[in-house]
Amino acid sequence: MKITSPLDEKTARGLKTGQVVFLNGIVMTGRDEMHMRALSRPAEGLNGATLFHCGPIMLLKDGKWEVIAAGPTTSARMDSAAPEIIRKYRIRAMIGKGGMSDDVLKAMKEVGCVYLAAIGGAAVSLAEGLTAIGVHWEDLGMAEAMWKFKAENLGPLVVAMDADGKSIYKEIASKTDSFHS
Amino acid sequence: MIRVPERIEDAVVNLLRLANTRLPKDVGWALEAAAAWETGEAAYLQLGGIMDNAKKAELKGRPMCQDTGVPAFYVTGKIIPSIEEHIKNGLRKATETIPLRPNTVHPLTRRNSGDNTGEGMPIIHYRPTDAEYTDITVIPKGAGSENMARLAMLNPADGVEGVKRFIVSAVLEAGGRPCPPTVVGVGIGGTADTCMNMAKEALLRPTDHVNGNKDERELEEELFTTLNSSGLGPMGLGGDSTVLRVHIKTAYCHTASLPVSVNMNCWAARRATVRIMKDGTTEYGQ
Numbered sequence: 438m439k440i441t442s443p444l445d446e447k448t449a450r451g452l453k454t455g456q457v458v459f460l461n462g463i464v465m466t467g468r469d470e471m472h473m474r475a476l477s478r479p480a481e482g483l484n485g486a487t488l489f490h491c492g493p494i495m496l497l498k499d500g501k502w503e504v505i506a507a508g509p510t511t512s513a514r515m516d517s518a519a520p521e522i523i524r525k526y527r528i529r530a531m532i533g534k535g536g537m538s539d540d541v542l543k544a545m546k547e548v549g550c551v552y553l554a555a556i557g558g559a560a561v562s563l564a565e566g567l568t569a570i571g572v573h574w575e576d577l578g579m580a581e582a583m584w585k586f587k588a589e590n591l592g593p594l595v596v597a598m599d600a601d602g603k604s605i606y607k608e609i610a611s612k613t614d615s616f617h618s
Numbered sequence: 619m620i621r622v623p624e625r626i627e628d629a630v631v632n633l634l635r636l637a638n639t640r641l642p643k644d645v646g647w648a649l650e651a652a653a654a655w656e657t658g659e660a661a662y663l664q665l666g667g668i669m670d671n672a673k674k675a676e677l678k679g680r681p682m683c684q685d686t687g688v689p690a691f692y693v694t695g696k697i698i699p700s701i702e703e704h705i706k707n708g709l710r711k712a713t714e715t716i717p718l719r720p721n722t723v724h725p726l727t728r729r730n731s732g733d734n735t736g737e738g739m740p741i742i743h744y745r746p747t748d749a750e751y752t753d754i755t756v757i758p759k760g761a762g763s764e765n766m767a768r769l770a771m772l773n774p775a776d777g778v779e780g781v782k783r784f785i786v787s788a789v790l791e792a793g794g795r796p797c798p799p800t801v802v803g804v805g806i807g808g809t810a811d812t813c814m815n816m817a818k819e820a821l822l823r824p825t826d827h828v829n830g831n832k833d834e835r836e837l838e839e840e841l842f843t844t845l846n847s848s849g850l851g852p853m854g855l856g857g858d859s860t861v862l863r864v865h866i867k868t869a870y871c872h873t874a875s876l877p878v879s880v881n882m883n884c885w886a887a888r889r890a891t892v893r894i895m896k897d898g899t900t901e902y903g904q
C-alpha cells in the first residue's frame with residue numbers, strides 16, 4: 438500500500454499493525470539531540486510531520502547534499518522525549534527500528550500516530566528512495582541534524598505500532614518472555 | 619597479479635572500505651540459510667530486504683549501513699613502528715573519502731571530533747608474534763548492537779544453567795534493537811575486562827567457524843536452537859531467524875568468579891583483514 442506524507446489524522450488512525458506500506462512525500466529526520474532541542478524551542482517543519490529516526494551519511498556534491506546511506510536508528514533511545522514531541526508537534530508517523538515504549542504508544546493513541554518499522558541497516562536501499570531538500574540545526578552534526586527529505590516509494594515499512602494501541606513488539610515480547618523468565 | 623607496495627594509511631582506507639561496503643561471504647551464506655528455514659512471511663520480507671541492500675552496497679561501493687560504527691582494530695604479527703598513527707590517519711582519510719559517518723564524540727560534552735578519532739579512539743588491540751608480516755583486522759560496530767552488550771559477574775553456583783539464562787535474556791531483551799538476525803559473541807571466564815574483550819573477539823570468527831572445543835560447540839548449538847525458536851525474528855518483528863550464529867570464547871577464571879559477557883553483532887556483521895608484507899605489498903581478505 439502507498440501512503441503520502443504528511444499524513445492526516447484519519448489516514449494515520451486507519452493504518453493497522455502488520456500492514457506493509459511504501460511512503461511518498463516529506464520526511465524529517467531526528468535523533469537524540471534533535472529531540473532534546475525540539476522540546477525547548479520550535480522545530481521548523483515538524484508540525485504534523487513524519488519523523489524518521491535516522492542519522493544519515495550525507496555527501497556535499499557541487500553544493501548539493503546527496504543521501505548516501507539512510508537506515509533507521511534504534512527508536513527506543515528516544516523513548517523519554519518522544520511522548521512530549523508527539524503531543525507538541527502532533528506527529529502523525531514515526532519511522533524507526535526496534536519499537537518504542539508503552540508511554541509512547543499511549544501518546545500515539547491520543548494524537549493519532551503510527552510507528553513504521555524500516556528494515557534496520559538497509560541503508561543503501563532506503564537512501565534510493567530519498568532526496569535531500571533541506572537541513573535544520575546542522576550544528577548538531579551530520580548524524581544529529583534535522584534533515585528534510587523527499588521520499589519516493591520509501592520502504593517496505595511495516596506498521597509495527599498503531600493508533601489503536603497495538604504493538605507487534607509487545608506481542609512478540611509476551612511470547613519471548615516465556616523463554617527467559 | 620601484480621602487487622605494488624601501499625602506504626599503510628592507504629591500506630587502512632581500503633580495509634575500511636572493504637569492511638563497510640562488502641558483507642563477508644560467510645555472513646551472506648548464513649543469511650541465505652536463515653531465509654531458507656524462515657517460515658514467517660513478514661520475516662522473509664525483512665531478510666530479503668537485508669540481502670538486497672547488501673548486494674546494492676557492494677555494487678555501488680557504498681557503506682551497507684549508515685551507522686559505520688566505531689571501528690575496533692586488531693593488529694597481530696610484526697608490530698610496525700608508529701602503526702597507531704598510520705591507522706589514525708587512515709581512519710581520518712576513510713571518513714572523508716568513503717565516506718564514513720563521523721560518530722565519535724566526547725562522552726560528556728558530546729562534541730563530535732568530526733573524523734572518528736579522539737581520546738582513546740580508534741580502539742586498537744595488539745598481539746605481537748614472530749611473523750614477518752602484519753595483519754590488521756577491523757570490525758566496524760554500530761551503536762545499535764554495541765549498546766546491547768552485557769556483562770554479568772555470576773556466582774560459580776549459578777553454573778552452566780545460569781550462563782545460558784543470562785545469554786538468552788541478553789539477546790531477547792535486546793529485541794529488535796541490534797538489528798537481528800545477529801551474530802552473538804559470548805565470553806565466559808577471565809576477569810570482568812577480559813571477558814568483555816572475548817565476547818567482541820568472538821565476532822572476528824567467520825560464521826562457518828567450527829569451535830574446536832566440544833563442550834563449547836554443544837553450548838553454541840544449544841543456544842542457537844533456543845534463540846531461533848524464541849520467535850523474536852528479524853528486526854524483532856517475529857520469525858524463526860533471530861541469530862545467525864553463536865560464538866563462545868572461554869578463559870580460566872578465579873575460583874570464586876563466573877564472568878559471562880555478550881556482544882552481539884547485527885546482521886551487518888562487518889569485518890575485513892589486510893596483511894601487510896615485509897616489502898610493503900598488501901593482501902586483503904574477509
Ligand code: SF4
Nearest residue numbers: 558683760762797884
Ligand atoms: S545495528 Fe547494525 S545494521 Fe542496525 S543500524 Fe546499527 S550498524 Fe546498522
